[in-house]
Amino acid sequence: MWQLEGAKCSFLFCLGISIIICSVIYLRASIPPPTAPKPPDPSCCRPFSTECKAVLPGTEIGFEWVRRDCQMDILNSHLQCSNLTKELHFITRPLSREEEDYPLAFIMTVHKELEVFVRLLRAIYMPQNVYCIHVDAKAPWEYQEAIRKLVSCFQNTFLSSRSETVTYAGFSRLQADVNCMRDLAKSKIGWRKVVNLCGQDFPVKSNLELVQYMQSKKWRDRNMTPGVKQPVSMRHRTELQHMEITGSHVVLKGMGMKKGPPPHNLQVYFGTAYYALTRAFVDFVLKSPIAQDLLEWSKDTFSPDEHYWVTLNHIKEAPGSHINGDWEGDIRAIKWKDQEGKTHNGCKGHYVRDICIYGIEDLPWIIETNSMFANKFERDTFPQVLDCLEQWHRNKVLSHSTVPIDPSWLLATQSNSSSSSYFNSSAGA
Structure with missing residues (x-):
């Protein structure tokens, strides 16, 4: 009798196991596996403004x-890096x-407008270059995380090892550049010149044109720091002590406390904050x-990045100095x-x-200047300016290519498939 009961128990146990296994198989088959989100449908993209016809080839x-x-x-986004960079057209x-x-x-x-940052980075990105990204410490967490995620997809792009809370016209803005310079000095990439950018810049020259410009006879071994001897109207910036209200603005100390003279009897110059x-x-x-003494002396000055680089570049002992330089070097169209x-x-x-925040009708002037970069742009106010300029710039970049063009590099295509456009023919290669 006990043998019959044992057999019955064994049968019921096996039956239960079989039911469980079949249930798991059924559930797996009935629930679709998770899939990566599809890239945006190009038909949903904002169309080019009619004013773009003046700068885009073929529209005439x-x-x-x-x-x-x-x-x-x-x-x-759940896309892997290889797909993410492809969908972003790097x-x-x-x-x-x-x-x-x-x-x-x-x-x-940078500190805001993620989309503008992405468009700027991909416009200047080339795998042989190196990029140090300084994200303002006061930028929103989501903004910082998105940049960190994108930057992690490139071996030649990294975040600054030290982040400042940047104050407009404060020393922190200059310190942010110096922080990146310390990181770039350790880079194994043999970069030749360094250019600084802010989040509202956009390139006018292609990477090839930048290289050719920097290797031209005039600039091959020289630094570009446009500026002149400090005008009388600007002396209050370095003769009076200032202090940062962190992340907000710069104010005078006391009732206008005097500063001591610059170290090493340096002649102070005034120029742009941008350089090569x-x-x-x-x-x-x-x-x-x-350089270190001037940096320390500059901590309580107003907008020190507008005197620091150009002053050092007028020192005879400085490598690549341009002691007779003036407002030379087409760094920015402003x-x-x-x-x-x-x-x-x-x-x-x-x-x-x-400073002009460019509108769509400023495009011809920007292009005609043929400067290295243009400043300033706002996405929310005049979004179609960047649409047009970015497409014009990418067309120029790809037209200089000596290698087959990957279709993913195209930001736009011409609607007429029978066109003999360089980009349509290259995309099919």
Whole structure:
């Protein structure tokens, strides 16, 4: 009898196990596996403004450019790096031997507008270059995380090892650049010159044009720091002591406390905060007692990045110095309000702190200047300016390529499939 009961128990046990196994198999078959989110549908992209016809080739004879680029949510994207960079249209191969043999370094100081940062980075990105990204310590967590995620997809791109809480016109802005310089000095990539950028810049020259410009007879062994001897109207910046209200603004100390003279009897110069510097000059900045003393002296000045680089570049002992330099070097195309009617025909967007935020009708002027970069752009106010300029720039970059063009590098295609456009034919290669 007990044998019959044992057999019954064994049967029921096996039956239960079989039911469980079949249930698991059924559930697995009925529930679809998770899939990566699909990239945005190009048909949903914002179309190019009609004003783009003036700068995009082919539109004058009836062809239309159709955007393929729609920004994605990088932070919440589950795409692997290889797919993420492809969907964001990053160029993944050096486009010429000339560029490969002259790698550049870039310092990018950013704090807002993720989409603008992504568009700027991919416009200047080349795998032979190196990029140091300084993210303002006060930037939102989501912004910092999205940049960290994107940057991790590139071996030649990294975040600054030390992040500052940047204050407009404060020493922290200068310190952010110096922090990146210390990191770039350790890079194994043999970069030749370093260029600094902010989040509202965009390139006008292609990478090849930048390389050729920096290797031109005038600038081959020189630094570019446009500026002049400090005008009387600017002396209050360095003769009176200032202090940062962290992350907010800069104010005078007390009732206007006087500063001591600059170290080493240096003549103070005034210029732009933007530059193109040789690697030897960067080593001088990081190691020279003169540079270090000037950096320390500049801590309580107003907007020190507008005197620090140009002052050092007028020191005879500094590598690549340009002691007779003036407002030379086409670093930035900027429409200053007080230059309206003199160097430009007015701002077609609007002015912020006397600098033009470009409108769509400013595009021809930007392109004609043929500067290295243009400043400033705002996505929310005039989004189509960057759409047009970015497409114009990418067309130029790819037209200089000596290697087959990967279709993923295209930001837009021409709507007429029978077009003999270089980009359509290259995309099919």
